[in-house]
Amino acid sequence: MTPIYTVNPKNFTTILKNHRYNWNEFEKFRDVTKGSFVDGISQLKKYFNHFGYLMAEDMDSTDIFDANLENAITRYQAKLGLPVTGKLDSGTLSEIMSPRCGVPDKPPEKLSDMQRLEYFTGRPRWARSIPMTLTYAFSPSNFITSLSMQDTREVFKRAFGHWAAVIPVTFLEANDYGFADIKIGFYSGDHGDGEAFDGVLGVLAHAFSPESGRFHLDAAETWAVDFKTEKSEVAVDLESVAIHEIGHLLGLAHTSVKEAVMYPSLKPRQKKLDLKIDDIKGVQALYGSNPNFNFQAFSESDISSNDAVDFRIRSEICFIFLLVLILWL
Ligand SMILES: [Zn+2]
Ligand SMILES: [Zn+2]
Numbered sequence: 001m002t003p004i005y006t007v008n009p010k011n012f013t014t015i016l017k018n019h020r021y022n023w024n025e026f027e028k029f030r031d032v033t034k035g036s037f038v039d040g041i042s043q044l045k046k047y048f049n050h051f052g053y054l055m056a057e058d059m060d061s062t063d064i065f066d067a068n069l070e071n072a073i074t075r076y077q078a079k080l081g082l083p084v085t086g087k088l089d090s091g092t093l094s095e096i097m098s099p100r101c102g103v104p105d106k107p108p109e110k111l112s113d114m115q116r117l118e119y120f121t122g123r124p125r126w127a128r129s130i131p132m133t134l135t136y137a138f139s140p141s142n143f144i145t146s147l148s149m150q151d152t153r154e155v156f157k158r159a160f161g162h163w164a165a166v167i168p169v170t171f172l173e174a175n176d177y178g179f180a181d182i183k184i185g186f187y188s189g190d191h192g193d194g195e196a197f198d199g200v201l202g203v204l205a206h207a208f209s210p211e212s213g214r215f216h217l218d219a220a221e222t223w224a225v226d227f228k229t230e231k232s233e234v235a236v237d238l239e240s241v242a243i244h245e246i247g248h249l250l251g252l253a254h255t256s257v258k259e260a261v262m263y264p265s266l267k268p269r270q271k272k273l274d275l276k277i278d279d280i281k282g283v284q285a286l287y288g289s290n291p292n293f294n295f296q297a298f299s300e301s302d303i304s305s306n307d308a309v310d311f312r313i314r315s316e317i318c319f320i321f322l323l324v325l326i327l328w329l
Contacts, residue, residue, distance in 0.1 A: 012267050015233050016097060022202040023047070023097045029088050036065045047096065048072040051264075052104035053079075075107040080264070081256045098265040099236065101244060102195055102206035105254045105264055118253035118262075118282070120209040125251040125286040126181075127211070131168035132287075136160065136215075137177040139185030144219050151225045152238070156184065159242035162261075162273070163250065166280050167287040181211070182249055186219040204236055204266065207245035215245050227269060240272045252282050 016024060025040055026047075032038050041063045048054035053072040060066070074086040082092055106118055126132060138152065153173065160171035174180040190196040195206055197218040205217040217223070223238045224230035240261070247262045255262040260278040275283075277295075 022198045079107040099201040100265040102203040124210040133170045134181045135174035136182035137174045137180035142185030144186045155239045166293045182213040184215045186217045188219045207248040234268045
């Protein structure tokens with residue numbers, strides 16, 4: 001009998017050990033320190049270069065853990081909301097090895113410049129009058145046989161619906177792929193846009209900023225519409241990835257808020273279907289609010305941990321201020 005796997009991020013490294021994929025070998029860099037020479041660390045430099053943390057001019061092809069790599073790790077940790085140690089500790093390495101979106105992150109130059117809401121350079125959005133309608137269609141020639149068209153259409157309808165509920169934008173599926181604003185397809189390896197897919201796990205999908213509309217998914221993944229029927233331990237939730245990539249198509253870049261859908265990584269068998277306040281504020285800054293949307297409908301648990309931290313810090317400042325006032329009086 002095939003075991004039913006449940007989401008458990010703790011056993012994620014074990015899952016990865018059972019499958020060969022691009023970033024498996026990073027495991028051997030656990031606790032490697034600056035100044036060390038470790039075979040293959042140049043691949044980690046390439047990873048950080050690809051995702052926006054190591055500029056080409058700061059990168060060499062040696063396997064030496066140099067100061068530039070340490071700096072890249074530090075900025076990565078800050079961007080991904082990890083403890084900033086500059087070291088390849090297990091939490092950091094586990095995040096590096098997690099399957100993720102192929103769109104590069106926008107790390108801060110300096111840690112003090114960290115921002116919560118992130119957009120693409122120039123803050124592009126679909127420049128149409130509001131309320132607007134965007135059409136989407138599936139590539140007739142770039143589809144995968146493991147998914148039924150009916151299931152896929154339903155998944156995407158729901159995924160677009162999450163965004164349509166918060167902004168004055170309507171998404172309509174179109175029959176004419178050539179004329180659709182958003183073009184969705186599954187591709188393998190090098191598919192002509194300079195962002196080759198890498199097989200199982202690693203990069204899952206990517207999408208382009210407005211008004212490109214290109215939305216590409218890695219055909220090599222085990223895409224799941226329902227984890228009850230798709231038992232593979234490397235299955236990836238199609239709806240969660242679709243929601244994330246639609247965020248890019250609308251103009252959002254990656255966030256540091258781990259619970260938000262615009263966080264760059266997603267573990268196998270993990271679902272992330274609800275927009276968080278960070279996602280909503282980000283997209284509403286571009287398009288305004290859907291008149292039917294109401295922030296008050298959000299429960300306490302929907303408030304992201306960063307909001308909670310902000311609140312805690314504010315409370316502590318108030319408490320210290322009160323204490324000083326009492327002592328002074
Ligand atoms: Zn992304
Ligand atoms: Zn592509």
